[in-house]
Each structure stands twice: as C-alpha cells, then as structure tokens.
Amino acid sequence: MVASLSVLLLLCLAAAAAAQQLSPTFYDTSCPRALATIKSAVTAAVNNEARMGASLLRLHFHDCFVQGCDASVLLADTATFTGEQNALPNKNSLRGFNVIDSIKTQLEGMCKQTVSCADILAVAARDSVVALGGPSWTVGLGRRDSTTASMNSANNDLPPPFFDLENLVKAFGDKGFSVTDMVALSGAHTIGQAQCTNFRGRIYNETNIDAGYAASLRANCPATAGTGDGNLAALDTTTPYTFDNAYFSNLLSKKGLLHSDQVLFNGNSTDNTVRNFASDKAAFSSAFASAMVKMANLGPLTGSQGQIRLSCSKVN
Secondary structure, eight states: OHHHHHHHHHHHHHHHHHHHTOBTTTTTTTOTTHHHHHHHHHHHHHHHOTHHHHHHHHHHHHHHTTTSSSSGGGOOOOSSOOOSTTSTTTTTTOOOHHHHHHHHHHHHHHSTTTSOHHHHHHHHHHHHHHHTTOOOOOOOBOOBBOSOOOHHHHHHHSOOTTOOHHHHHHHHHTTTOOHHHHHHHHGGGGSOEEEHHHHHHHHHHOSSSOHHHHHHHHTTSOSSTTSSTTOEEESOSSSTTSOSSHHHHHHHTTOOSSHHHHTTSSSSTTHHHHHHHHHOHHHHHHHHHHHHHHHHTSSOBOTTSSBOOSBTTBOO
8 A cells, every 4th residue: 555655646746747847938939929829719719619619628628637638639540540539428529629620730830840739729728718708827838749549548537427426526536636626627517518318317317407407408308318319408508608607506506417517516515615606706717727727737748758749630
C-alpha cells in the first residue's frame, strides 16, 4: 500500500510539473495571431449553429478525460490504427471536428507546425462558453499532440449518463476533481443536447422526474429501444443556447434530462451545492471556470513529448 501511494504521489507531482510548464503567452512570439484566429473561428461557428458551442466544449472534455489533454480524441481510425471516436461514449455523438480542422488549416497557413491540436481544443472550449454568454478563464498553452489513442480508456474513463452519484464522484475524483468541481462541470449541461437512448430509461422508469416534463420527452423518445434512439432533446429546456445557471434550477424542479444530472439533486450530499449554483450565477461561473482550468491541465504533453500534428486527425 505504501509503495502504491508513493507511485501515485509521483504521478501527481509529474502531472503538476507538466501543467506548470504551460503558459498563456506560449504563442505570443511564435504565432501571435493564434488565439485571435481560434476565437474568430469559434465565434463564427457558434453564431452559425448555437449547438456547436456545446459540441466543442464536449470535445475538450472527452479529450482530457482520456490520456490527458493531448488531442487523442481527434485521431481517426485507419487500417492500422484504432482511435477513440468509435468508443461507446463517442460514437455517432461527438461533433465539431470540421471546426477544429478548419482552425488548424488556418493556423498552419500562418505558423507551420507551431500550434498543437490539443491547444486548439482547450482554447476553443473556452471561446465556445464565452460565445454563449458564459465565463472566461485563462488557458495555459504549450501542449503537444499524442501519437497514440485509447478506445479502452475512452470506454472506461468517461462517465456514462446512467452513473449514480457515488460513481460520478469516483470518476471525477480519479482525475483530481473535487465534488464541487464535479457539480460545476456537470453545469456544462446548461447547453447542448442528448440522444434519446441516453435518457429513455429515466423518462420511462424513474420517479424523481417532473411528470409533465417526462411526458413531453416521451413524445419524441419512444419506449422501444432502437426506435428514435438518435432523437435529440435539450439538456436545459429553459435557455438551451445560453451558458447560464438554469441547469441547476431545472434540477430543483426534477427536470434533469439524464440520470447522472438528477442524482446531483436527489437528497444527497451535493444538494446544497446545486441550490447554491441555482441561486447564485456568479458562484457557478467562478466554480466552473476554476474547474475548467484544472481540466485543461490534465496530463498535458509538453517539451519534447508527442508532436505538433500537421493534421489533427492523423499522426505525422
């Protein structure tokens, strides 16, 4: 046990040291227009389709929870390489690759092989939240891109929509997040949509759900598996395209779309945090921004590790 704890401590220290090498001014000299270019492209994409903001934020989350923030999620399958895009949490649901590819093409034209795909994801996530009216935060830069991916880790590390509170706390805790961080990050569901297959069990089988809300969802999500699986519903029906704290108010009214949403307010230890975020938008915004800084610092590759990919979908 002592040996295991020592190894864990060393891994934590190594991750912290790597994160400390990131700097918000990393591209100031090598590619001074990088951040402005990313912001302009993200803002245009979100203005064109508001849902894209949630998609880009989710890409960053699904990247960082698997192998750290190394753009492994962007690697496409080939005849000899298996990526993460067809893992169960990602298949037929991850979006926004075209936006990232377009940004990468622009940056390659300005500063060849300088700005990593991992950094693009981290900045695009922040700019997406801002474009939808949410908080901003400082993004450390200098990540490099992985040459590997892990479908197995994607299947095991990304928390599914049916998780109960205990499993959510463990999944986020294993990545170094506090319970408050976990609740705040769940607030990302104030934007975006989910597929019928992910909330069917909740609207037909659970009791801690507003009856009218459940009935409205059943109209577009039949009880029979395989029927309407891909039909979408907003994670926050109040203001689905505004990054605010309405998600938490919905939980107070038993209108969480996913099982993993409503368990945050169901007579458990996180109830008071949900109440606080529902009544205090500034408190939520601050906690979310803080948690996103932690997210972006998960296991980055720096220095001579990894590579700067020429194309985000494949290794050089």
